[in-house]
Amino acid sequence: MTIQVPVVEQIMSANDQLAAANRARLDEAGVFALNMMASPGAGKTSLITRTVEALKGGLRIGAIDGDIASTIDADRIAALGIPSVQINTGGACHLDAAMLQSALPQLPLKELDLLIIENVGNLICPAAFRLGAHRSVLIASVPEGDDKPYKYPVMYRGVDALVLNKIDVLEAFDFDVDYFRQGVEPLNPGLAFLPLSCKTGEGLEAWLDWLQNEVKAYVSGNSG
């Protein structure tokens, strides 16, 4: 006889539980973790490089770099002279909470203020997998086009800040910033929007302010 068994269980719950465990571990060490997501070529590694160079005098920074196979990005980050770990996903298109869990013990968490997690370059998959980071940021870039929020709405849903990189080429790509923002706002009302250019440095200050304020708010909240 066939019977129906009610389940009503969130399918991502196993990952979400691991993500919560990661968060607890980060909180115990007092380190603020930032999950950075983007499509390939949007400038994740460039932004991380710029960020580390600007902030490493005042903050103790570590990095986790997720990559499908190569070590190109990890090499660029290791060259910055900060503790870093590479997660090779072995073909998988995203980092998940289990991968982060195995990477965390490889870093001196107690000696860090900020942990930057570079997710795999992909505009579809990472959105579904929470890692346990305190904030997540999506880096879009002008050459991708101003219609991306309409085509990949999922990625714009859960992030806390949206960086628009490569604004030095806005004109060449006929990029309509208002149309772009109009596509993001309904999905994620009130999120921080930070247009910048890693190349010229325009707008970087606002991004660095946002990040430093988040770290500061975290540190005072976590210790108090």
Add this chain to the structure above:
Amino acid sequence: MPMHELSITESILKIALRHAEQAGAKRITRLNLVIGELSGVVGESVQFYWDMIAQDTIAADSELHFEHVPASLRCLSCGHVFPMDGKSYNCPACGGSRVVAAGGDDFRLESIEVEE
């Protein structure tokens, strides 16, 4: 084929097997899933991986049934709820541009059908 559906499909199998065991079932014949358009999960990919990973379990040859929940928006000016069509997010009723997502995040296993 988005790869992330493999680990997602493994999660579905794990959840289904646990509930089947609790119910003392011999076989799982059908799974009823709810997938929102904003969940980022593609049903076809889940089906593809399901056929591979379920075959050596009591869920072999089971049927996956997807209830799709479309992505929708709600107009903050007039309250109208309308489907997200991927071009413009302006309200078709009043033309308002202040809108918020109103549905489509769902992704859960609602129930399974088993043989005792």
